[in-house]
Amino acid sequence: MSCEFSLVETQGERTLKFFCEKCGGEGSIEQSKECMRNVVLSLAKFIDVEAIVLAGAYDREYRGRGLTALEEISRVYRKHKHWPYRYLTSDDCRRCEEGRKRNVDKILLKLIEEPENALDETKRVIKEVIEEEGGETKCKSCRNFFVERSLRPLLLSLESLNDHICHLKKKKFLPLLRPQFLSTRLQIEPPDGATLIDAYEVEDCEVRIYYMPQLSQCLYFLMPQEYQLSPEHVALLNKTREVLLAHEIELEVDILKARKQIEMLAEDIATSAVVEERLTVERDDVEKLAKYLARFTAGLGLIEMLLSDERVQDIYVDSPIGKTPIHIYHRDFEECLTNVFLTHDDIESLVSKFRAISGRPFSEADPVLDLNLAGVRISAIGPPLSPDGTSIAMRRHKSTPWTLPQFVKAGFITPYAAGLLSLLVDGQATILIAGSRGAGKTSLLGALMLEIPLKFRILAIEDTAELPIPKLRELGFKILSMRVHPSVAGRGVELSAEDALRAALRLGESVIVMGEVRSTEARTLYEAMRVGAAGNSVMGTIHGATSRDVYERIVYDLQIPPSSFKATDVILIAAPIRSRGGLSRVRRLTQVVELGKKWKSNPIDENGFRCMMKFDFGDMILKKSDLKNSQLIKNIAQKWGVSPANVLEQIDLRARMQEELLKVGENRPELLEAGFVTMSNVAFRECLESQLKQKSMNCDQIFDSWMVWLKENSHA
Numbered sequence: 001m002s003c004e005f006s007l008v009e010t011q012g013e014r015t016l017k018f019f020c021e022k023c024g025g026e027g028s029i030e031q032s033k034e035c036m037r038n039v040v041l042s043l044a045k046f047i048d049v050e051a052i053v054l055a056g057a058y059d060r061e062y063r064g065r066g067l068t069a070l071e072e073i074s075r076v077y078r079k080h081k082h083w084p085y086r087y088l089t090s091d092d093c094r095r096c097e098e099g100r101k102r103n104v105d106k107i108l109l110k111l112i113e114e115p116e117n118a119l120d121e122t123k124r125v126i127k128e129v130i131e132e133e134g135g136e137t138k139c140k141s142c143r144n145f146f147v148e149r150s151l152r153p154l155l156l157s158l159e160s161l162n163d164h165i166c167h168l169k170k171k172k173f174l175p176l177l178r179p180q181f182l183s184t185r186l187q188i189e190p191p192d193g194a195t196l197i198d199a200y201e202v203e204d205c206e207v208r209i210y211y212m213p214q215l216s217q218c219l220y221f222l223m224p225q226e227y228q229l230s231p232e233h234v235a236l237l238n239k240t241r242e243v244l245l246a247h248e249i250e251l252e253v254d255i256l257k258a259r260k261q262i263e264m265l266a267e268d269i270a271t272s273a274v275v276e277e278r279l280t281v282e283r284d285d286v287e288k289l290a291k292y293l294a295r296f297t298a299g300l301g302l303i304e305m306l307l308s309d310e311r312v313q314d315i316y317v318d319s320p321i322g323k324t325p326i327h328i329y330h331r332d333f334e335e336c337l338t339n340v341f342l343t344h345d346d347i348e349s350l351v352s353k354f355r356a357i358s359g360r361p362f363s364e365a366d367p368v369l370d371l372n373l374a375g376v377r378i379s380a381i382g383p384p385l386s387p388d389g390t391s392i393a394m395r396r397h398k399s400t401p402w403t404l405p406q407f408v409k410a411g412f413i414t415p416y417a418a419g420l421l422s423l424l425v426d427g428q429a430t431i432l433i434a435g436s437r438g439a440g441k442t443s444l445l446g447a448l449m450l451e452i453p454l455k456f457r458i459l460a461i462e463d464t465a466e467l468p469i470p471k472l473r474e475l476g477f478k479i480l481s482m483r484v485h486p487s488v489a490g491r492g493v494e495l496s497a498e499d500a501l502r503a504a505l506r507l508g509e510s511v512i513v514m515g516e517v518r519s520t521e522a523r524t525l526y527e528a529m530r531v532g533a534a535g536n537s538v539m540g541t542i543h544g545a546t547s548r549d550v551y552e553r554i555v556y557d558l559q560i561p562p563s564s565f566k567a568t569d570v571i572l573i574a575a576p577i578r579s580r581g582g583l584s585r586v587r588r589l590t591q592v593v594e595l596g597k598k599w600k601s602n603p604i605d606e607n608g609f610r611c612m613m614k615f616d617f618g619d620m621i622l623k624k625s626d627l628k629n630s631q632l633i634k635n636i637a638q639k640w641g642v643s644p645a646n647v648l649e650q651i652d653l654r655a656r657m658q659e660e661l662l663k664v665g666e667n668r669p670e671l672l673e674a675g676f677v678t679m680s681n682v683a684f685r686e687c688l689e690s691q692l693k694q695k696s697m698n699c700d701q702i703f704d705s706w707m708v709w710l711k712e713n714s715h716a
Contacts, residue, residue, distance in 0.1 A: 003038040011344055011389075013050045013322075016042055020056040028060060029070070029175070033113040040112040043074035057231040060175040061185055069164040073115050076157045081108060087149035090142045100129075100146055107154065119158040126151050176341055177227060181238040181293065183346050184302050186227055187325070187339035194219060198332070202309045209333055220312075220328055220336040224305055226292045236281060237289050240270045244297075259298035266290040300350065302340050307376060307396055314396070314438070319389035321347050329438070334585060347390050354380060372465040375399065401468035402443040403450055403677040405661040412440060412574075413589045414622050415662070417613055419655030420592060423647070424570055425451040427636035428537035430529055432517070434544035435574035440587045441541040442466045444574060445513065448539060450674055452477070452511055453685060461501060462515025468674075475678045480510070501525055514540030522558040529567035547571045547593040547609050562602065568595045569632055570612075579620060589622055590615035594632045627651075646697055653699040657684065657706060664714040671714055683709040 005018040018038065029036050039052055039062075052062040052070065062070065084107075088100045103125045110118040129143050129151070176185035190196075194210035197218070201207065210219040229237070244265060267290035274281045295304060306312050306328060314329035326340045351369075355362050358371035367385040371378050377395040404418040413421070424431060425448050433441045433448075446468045452458060458479045460467055469481050482503070501512075501524045517525065517540045529538055544550040550571050554560045573591035578584070592613040599606035612632075613624050627633050627648060637644045661680065665672040687705040691697055 003035070005038070005042055007046060007049075011320075011322075014046070014048055015051040015053055016046065016049050017053040017055055018042075020054050028054065029062065036114070037109075037112045039070060040074045040077060040115075043071055044078045054175075055180075057180055057234040059178050059180065059185075061178075062175050066175060069161075072161055072164050073111065076161060077108065077111050080111075080154050080157060084108075084150040084154055088146060090145035091138070093138075093142065096142070096146075100150075103129075104150065104154075107151075111158070115161070115164075119155070119161075122151060122155045122158055126155065179226060179229060179234045179237070181234065181241045182226065182296050182301075183343045183349075184296070185322075185341040185343065186223065186302075187221075187341070188223070188227070190219060190221055190339075202305065205305055207309065209330075209336070212337075215337070218330070218333040218336040220330060220333075220338045222302075222305060222339065224302065225288070226296070229289075232279065233281065233285065233289060236270055236273060236279065237293055239273060240266050240289070241293060241297075243269045244293075259294050262298050263290045263294035266293045300353070301346060303350070303394070306338070306340075307394070310399065312396060315392075315394040317342055317347070317390075317392040319386055319391045321389050344389075347392075350392065351380065351382075351390060354378060370464060377464055377466060397466060397468070398443065401450060401471050401674040402447045403672055403674055404447050405658055405665060405672045405677060407444070407447060407589075408658055409662060409665070409672060410587075412444075412587055414655075415658040416624055416651070416655040417589060417592065417622050418658045419651045419653070420612065420624075421448060421572075422451045422654045423636070423651050424632075425537070425539070426453070427632075427639070427647075429569040429632065429636070430537060430567055431539045431570045431572060432550060432568055433539070433541045433572045433574065434547070434550045435541075436543070436545060436576065438587075439574040439576055441574055442515070444572065444589070445515075445539060445541055446472075449477070449513060450475075450677055451681065454478075454678075454682065457510040458513055459510045460513045460515070461521075463518075464515070467513065467515060471674060475674060512538045512540075514538070516540065517542045517554075517558075519558065522554060522560055523564075526554075526560050526564040526567050529564075544573075545575065546573060547591065547595075548604055551603060565603075566595065566597050570594055571609075577615075577617070577620075586620075588615060588620075589613075592622075594630055596631060642697060646699075649699045653703055654684075656703055660707065660710060664710065668714070676713075679713065680706075680710070683713075 003018045003020065005016055008015045008017050016039075018035070020035070029039060035054060039054075043049060043052075049067070049071075050063060052067060054060045054062075084104045085101060088097045088104070107118060107122050107125065110121045126147055129147055132143060175188065177188045178185045190208075190210045191212060191214075193214055194212050196208060197211050198209040199206060202222075205222050205224045208221040210221055211217075212219055244262070267286055270281075270286045270289055271283075273279065274286060295301060300307070303315065303326075306315050306326070311331040312328050313331055316327050318324050318327075322341060322343055324341075326338045326342065328336050328338060330336050351362055354369055354371055354373075357373055358369060360366070360369055360371070362369040362380065362382060364383055367382045369378075369380040369382075375397045377397070378392065379394075380390060380392045382390045404413070404422060407413045408415055408418050431448065433444055435441045449458065449467070449472060454476050456478070458472075458477060459482065460469055460479055461482045461484060463484045465483070469479050473479055484499075501514075501521050512525075514521070514525065525538065525540075542550060542553060544553050551565060554565055554568075555562055571591070571593040572589060573593065574587065575590045576585040576587050577590070579586065591611060594610045594612050595603060596608045596610055599608035603609055610630070611625050612627060612630060613622050615621070616623050628644070630644075633647050634644050637647045640647070657680070661672060661677070670676065684702070684706050687702045687709070690705065691702055
């Protein structure tokens, strides 16, 4: 039976689409001889086909290596579908012609139906003909003629398919699979040579991590329940979707409410169909199916599954869409490919949702869109900036704020570094955190905010919501959040960071936290710091790989006078490091740099930068310098009315506290979370204040008092 098919051109891509439901086929090249035959014969008629789609309850899309194998089979068939019959016999004797014709027919049929068996069949026929006995001398010559002129060329062509044949024997076509009611496609088998190295569950989906030596990276492989439904369930969902589309339903403006609305409507429609058609579908199944449909209509589809995995930190959808899979950054396995392929329909749906959520345009006139969605920072670019189509990057923030003990546990800093940073925040130092994208700048800034005493007010200024402000408020921090908006396509500035900062300085004494120092707000910021108008302290992030880069960025790019730059007390440098040139990267704090105040024109040339801590790349650890002569330590000591030696003792005290928190958090990681760390900091300050009331400053006694609190509050 011949399948109905059509040649479809979308976005300049030619696809052969077979309608398997109409012919009763199984819709799978791997499982159906008929499907294999129809695909190979169709490929013989068309050129430049970039994908094969077998459409049924599940659509299977073949491209890449699977399509190449099919095209090679078609090429060999096209080459030999006539010529072998020209050389069946060597003379006018036709006695063996019919038998030989049947053999050729059988070989060619094997080629287009069971290509993995065609080579063996050809060898069998050749052996049989050669070993055939009887007949006259000319019969032997005729048999040799048939073998050499008809079968041997066919054998050579089949042997040239050896790699593809091996591919076929393993049934490794690697089709992309999607249920009929969805548009996102999945690769349903890992590639050859991939080794399983980890597996875990996310919601109702198993995640498997494979290492692919041929690509020197990992594959993040998932198979959600939506892609394992029975044909009856797929048909029910498809029918439900069609009914939803056919009715003009007035959906809620709020995306989350619209999703719940679709889920309720889908459940009602599906239940009605089950009852009327007496389908063998249970109530629990209908509820699950309705949730699946809502996820892929009002929701973000499979991207939601990726975002629900706390180990996935970044998600990248690169153009051209459909030709490359989504790839991610995984907390444990770093850069990974996935088995998820979005389509143009997926991208259009996502962009539509992003426009609605952000209230901002996205078109050729406005090819950049930035927004935040439930703790995820999303950036999209489109033509003409991205000539191959829309590309999307998503950065998923940790659901709870990072803490200094968690950074110590992750190896990002040492306990001593954590103690030093805690003291610098307490000492109201002006701190800039620098590093490349993804180095951990904003996460570290959030952890330092936890070290601010609860009694102090915080003004947080940012253009994208990355700081963990809601969580900090829940913990009792007094935070006023100020959101700034950059200009949109030349339409003017909605609210600049500079305006927000000037307004913040009129709101009273507060700690100022800048999400990122980017542009003209830097001048206002440094003016405030120089005259003391910034209140307690100032912290922020800035792009730069070294302290020198930070200086040049601020002085030369942002046009801040070198004399104003002196208002900076400390520069923290965070960086991803490839140890010894390997492919794996680790994030580390590589420098804690104090900015001296005695230089006149350039701190780079006049030893204005002094490392308080510096990363040892041999030992892969941050090591402290001698801080006895640190001017910043002396300044803090002067503000506190204590000796520099006492300030250094306090750093050691805080480092010891970090070590003790790590011990109790080894089996109870929740004790390293923001809630318990905040309680710990409050307890520490109470112990400190108790000492000060006695007009003494004994760090050992403070530590002992704090340890009593820790033991009382760290037991399950």
